[in-house]
Each structure stands twice: as C-alpha cells, then as structure tokens.
Amino acid sequence: MDALSIGIIVFATATALLFKFVLYRKITHWMDQDLIKGLAGGNQEKLHYLNEQLLQMKVDKVQRKLQHQQLTERATEFEQNR
Numbered sequence: 001m002d003a004l005s006i007g008i009i010v011f012a013t014a015t016a017l018l019f020k021f022v023l024y025r026k027i028t029h030w031m032d033q034d035l036i037k038g039l040a041g042g043n044q045e046k047l048h049y050l051n052e053q054l055l056q057m058k059v060d061k062v063q064r065k066l067q068h069q070q071l072t073e074r075a076t077e078f079e080q081n082r
Contacts, residue, residue, distance in 0.1 A: 028064075035068055039075040046078055 032054060040047035053074050057067050 032067070035071060039071060046075065049078055050075060 036047060036050045036054065039050060050071055054067065054071060057070060062070065
C-alpha cells in the first residue's frame with residue numbers, strides 16, 4: 001500500500017469515529033429531552049426544573065443509568081411540593 005491509500009483509510013476511520021461520537025451525543029440528548037418533556041407534561045415550570053436537575057447531575061457526574069431514575073423521582077417530588 002502506498003501513502004495515499006493509508007492516508008485515505010486513516011481519514012475515513014477518523015471521520016467515521018467522529019460521526020459515531022456526534023450521533024451518539026445527539027441521540028442521548030434527544031432521549032433525555034424526550035423523558036423530561038414526558039415527565040413535565042406541558043408544565044413549563046417543571047420542564048425548566050427538570051432541565052436544571054439534569055444539568056446538575058451531569059456536573060456531578062451521575063452515572064447515565066441512574067439519571068433517568070433520579071429525574072423520575074425528582075418529577076414526583078416536584079408535584080408533591082406544589
């Protein structure tokens with residue numbers, strides 16, 4: 001193989017990995033927003049509150065599999081406090 005072929009393979013692989021990473025990030029964001037909108041049920045206050053809670057969880061580095069459970073719990077707590 002010549003240098004051009006190796007360059008093309010490296011470029012294609014790097015581009016594919018970058019695409020996979022970006023797509024994964026977008027899909028997880030869409031899933032989170034879908035969950036939050038479902039839990040909020042059209043209540044803008046609750047939507048804002050749950051978005052803040054999700055951001056705080058990401059700052060605190062809560063495991064992804066626990067984030068949805070905690071969001072559901074906090075949505076219930078929000079309703080009880082209102």
